[in-house]
Amino acid sequence: MEYTLFILLLPLLTFFGLGLFGPKMKPCVAGIIGTVSLAIAAALAYFTAWDYFSAPRVDDVYATVVPFHVEWLHFTDKLHIDLGILLDPISVMMLVVITTVSLMVHIYSMGYMKGERGFQRYYAFLSLFSFSMLGLVVATNIFQTYIFWELVGVSSYLLIGFYYTKPEAVAASKKAFIVTRFADLGFLIGILLLSYFTKTFSFELLTSGDHSIFADAAGVTFLGGSVISWAVALVFIGCAGKSAMFPLHIWLPDAMEGPTPVSALIHAATMVVAGVYLVARLFPVYYFEAPEVLVMVAVVGAFTSLYAAVVACVQTDIKRVLAFSTISQIGFMMVALGVSGMEGHAGLGYMASMFHLFTHAMFKALLFLGAGAIIHAVHSNEMSHMGGLRRKMPITHITFLIACLAIAGIPPFSGFFSKDEILAACFEFSPVMGWTMSFIAALTAFYMFRLYYNIFWGKPAQHEHEPHEAPANMTVPLIVLAAITCIAGFIPFGHFITADGISYNIHLDWQVAGTSIVIACIAIGVATGMYRTGTSPVPGRLAERFRGVHTAAYHRFYIDEFYQFVTHKLIFGGISRPIAWFDRHVIDGAMNGLAWVAQKTSYAIRSLQSGQIQQYAFVFLLGTLIILVLVLYV
Numbered sequence: 001m002e003y004t005l006f007i008l009l010l011p012l013l014t015f016f017g018l019g020l021f022g023p024k025m026k027p028c029v030a031g032i033i034g035t036v037s038l039a040i041a042a043a044l045a046y047f048t049a050w051d052y053f054s055a056p057r058v059d060d061v062y063a064t065v066v067p068f069h070v071e072w073l074h075f076t077d078k079l080h081i082d083l084g085i086l087l088d089p090i091s092v093m094m095l096v097v098i099t100t101v102s103l104m105v106h107i108y109s110m111g112y113m114k115g116e117r118g119f120q121r122y123y124a125f126l127s128l129f130s131f132s133m134l135g136l137v138v139a140t141n142i143f144q145t146y147i148f149w150e151l152v153g154v155s156s157y158l159l160i161g162f163y164y165t166k167p168e169a170v171a172a173s174k175k176a177f178i179v180t181r182f183a184d185l186g187f188l189i190g191i192l193l194l195s196y197f198t199k200t201f202s203f204e205l206l207t208s209g210d211h212s213i214f215a216d217a218a219g220v221t222f223l224g225g226s227v228i229s230w231a232v233a234l235v236f237i238g239c240a241g242k243s244a245m246f247p248l249h250i251w252l253p254d255a256m257e258g259p260t261p262v263s264a265l266i267h268a269a270t271m272v273v274a275g276v277y278l279v280a281r282l283f284p285v286y287y288f289e290a291p292e293v294l295v296m297v298a299v300v301g302a303f304t305s306l307y308a309a310v311v312a313c314v315q316t317d318i319k320r321v322l323a324f325s326t327i328s329q330i331g332f333m334m335v336a337l338g339v340s341g342m343e344g345h346a347g348l349g350y351m352a353s354m355f356h357l358f359t360h361a362m363f364k365a366l367l368f369l370g371a372g373a374i375i376h377a378v379h380s381n382e383m384s385h386m387g388g389l390r391r392k393m394p395i396t397h398i399t400f401l402i403a404c405l406a407i408a409g410i411p412p413f414s415g416f417f418s419k420d421e422i423l424a425a426c427f428e429f430s431p432v433m434g435w436t437m438s439f440i441a442a443l444t445a446f447y448m449f450r451l452y453y454n455i456f457w458g459k460p461a462q463h464e465h466e467p468h469e470a471p472a473n474m475t476v477p478l479i480v481l482a483a484i485t486c487i488a489g490f491i492p493f494g495h496f497i498t499a500d501g502i503s504y505n506i507h508l509d510w511q512v513a514g515t516s517i518v519i520a521c522i523a524i525g526v527a528t529g530m531y532r533t534g535t536s537p538v539p540g541r542l543a544e545r546f547r548g549v550h551t552a553a554y555h556r557f558y559i560d561e562f563y564q565f566v567t568h569k570l571i572f573g574g575i576s577r578p579i580a581w582f583d584r585h586v587i588d589g590a591m592n593g594l595a596w597v598a599q600k601t602s603y604a605i606r607s608l609q610s611g612q613i614q615q616y617a618f619v620f621l622l623g624t625l626i627i628l629v630l631v632l633y634v
Contacts, residue, residue: 001067004048004085004138007095010041011131015124022120028110034123035106038130042099052092053496061501064088064204066140078199084140086203089497090280090354094137097358098270100484101365102130104477108369109261111473112376122162122259129155133270137277141201142191142235145278149187149242153180156271160258169257176251183241183248190234197227207284214289229290232282236275236297243275243330246304250560252327256319256381260372263319264365267326273357276333283350283499287342298338298429302436305331307557309443313450314543314553317381318371321451322364325407328444329360335437336422339429340499347499348428351506352421355493359414362488363406366481370400373474374455377467383451387534388460392467395475397456399482404452406485408445409520416517417489417506423516424509434512438519445520449527458534 014037022030052065069084106126113119132151139145154177161173195201197217205213220227239245244252252272256263266272279286279297286294308327315321333353340349373396378385390397406415419441427434469475495503530538543550552558608619 001048001051001065001087003044004087004095005068007041007044007048007099008085008131008134008138010037010044011127011134013037015127015131018120018124018127022124025120027114027119030120030123031106031110031113034127035103035110037127038099038103038106041130041134042103045095045099048087049092049096052087053089060503062089062496066204069140076199079195079201081143081201082141083144085138086140087138089501090277091137093354093358093497094277095134097361098130098133098137101270101361102126102133102265104365104369104481105261105265108264108372108474108477109259111471112261112372113259116259118162122159125155125158125162126265129159129265129270133274136274139203141203142194142206142282143201145281146184146188146191149184149238149274152242152271152274153177153184156255156266159262159266160255162258162262166257168254172251172254172257176255179248179251180241183238186234187238187241190231190236190238193227193231193234197231203281206282209284209288211288225292226290228285229293232286232290233293233296235282236279236293239275239278240300241275243272243334244304244327245275245300245331245334246307247559249304249308249327250556250563253320253323253556256317256323260319260368260375263323264368264372267323267364267368272326272330273333273361276330276337276353276357279334279337280350280354283337283340284342286337287340287499294338294340296338298335298433301331301334301338302433302440303331304328305335305440306436306443309440309447311553311556312447313443314550316383318374318383318386318451318455319368319381321447322367322371325367325444325448326364328440329356329364329407332419332422332437332440333357333360335433336425339425339433342499344500344502344504348421349425350499351494351497352418352425354497356415356418356422358491358493359406359418359485359488362481363403363413363415363485366399366403366478366485367407369474369478369481370396370403373470373478374400376470376474378461379465383454385461386455387458388456389467390456393456393469395469395478399475399478400456401452402482402485404448407448408524409441409516410445410524411517412486412489414485414487414489416513417508418493420508420513420516421506424512427509427512438516441516442519442523445523446527449524450531453527453531454534457532 014034018025018030018034025033052062055063057063065087067085067087069082071080072083073081075081106123109122109126113122116122129152132148132155136145136148136152139148157173157177160176161169163169191201194206197220198206198213199216200206200213214228217227222230225233237248241248252267255266258266286297305328308324308331312321312324312328315324333356336349336353336356338349340353341347342350373393374386374389375381377389377393380386402413406413409416409419411417423434423437423441426437492506494506498504530536555561
């Protein structure tokens, strides 16, 4: 399976090619090169999945394959940094997910970005981002993961700030970069702690179940927690930053300033699920060595999911609704990992998390690309500028509705199956967790159909140009993703990806499933009554009745303002500014004073260096006489 190396090399070479020679190409040529390159990588990824999953199992477990491996940096016989490709069920699944969504974004961008300045540069950045994510998911060790983790951060910074002439885009890209860098500092410290005590970076060794590699960490504690618990908790901080978990979520809604296809790429299957993927990759370490951290993962995920769902219910920018929806759904995946066990049905949460990662990637990419088609038609992100678009944009309408039904958890769409498995795992863990996540699922159904009705139903808004359906290179990706959303739920996911590698058949818990369907239908019914016609006074009355909560939720509960206060008022104003004053006036003043004294002194004595021999001889004789007088009379 050495050919898998080309899955990474193709987008990398495309990045260099378009980066160096793109300005000399016609925009359409650059777009075709980027798209064809990604299409070949996607075909290789599909072939890899077929080749891997069709291979015979050993003891009902899929083998781990390393088709490429090279030692990069050597520290000791045990500790070295390698570069390679690791193929196992979750990395192969991620190859399929990333290449599929990225290919749809490449095709869609041919229409959406047509005529944009920097079109070639855009496709170069897309290739770099795809290469970075692909390298991250096939990494053989945690340090290689960190290298590609940072490349993902850099490439997302470039894509979010693509419209570099817009101050909002520049601010959003810097915000994303800075917030994730703080989180990645925790990730790096966690890597160093983990590798110091285990003497390895290798995922295979860390997750092999051999507890002896953690022997050196036995008895080493800090503030009541074991050093391994601290290490994986710090790794989770990096995951929380990349996956926009509370309170490190603030960068993701602002990332909407990038092109809409970029939003689909970042928020659907790639950057934001990197944290979920890494927790899943290290799941045996969390489960066996730090189970208390796994509980923390579940709690943080649940709170994040609830917070984001509440905020999404009152947003008016359609891309921000989808952004907070992404945060909420990533929280679902984290919760599923946090409540999971390892063996048999106990590992339901792990399988459900990966299943939801797969299904969510498809229908969330569909939602973002559908939103892009709508924005392309009405030239606005605001719901108030939309309404009644179902007749003018029939393909976008049907595909968007399919995605809404999927994320709301309505059968037979894919989101129903993956969400139901998460809820079943949550109820097995704790009834409180189960009902909490069920309530969040109801909020999801409500705000998604609030979005749907405000866009496609109600009273049409007045537009300068009549809205119309997007061109074929934008609608074809919508149709493909909608088709996948319709059938993906029937994939026997438990046969391919489980916590212990041993397959089992998914059995729907109809008590949980039936309850979730009823709750989702009630939530959709409420949204229908409030928003279908666009004339109901209920939303306005509720907003007025609960003005405080509504305003707080609209402003994201002022988390961004809190960060601004802490950074600008306290850190910059209260700490940095006095230090800067002391540096400029005291430190620089002292140095400037010494320079002033030296200058004045030099000006005062410079007459002694006149260059006149007579003056030097006079001074010499005068000095000699003074010395003689002192010697003779003193």
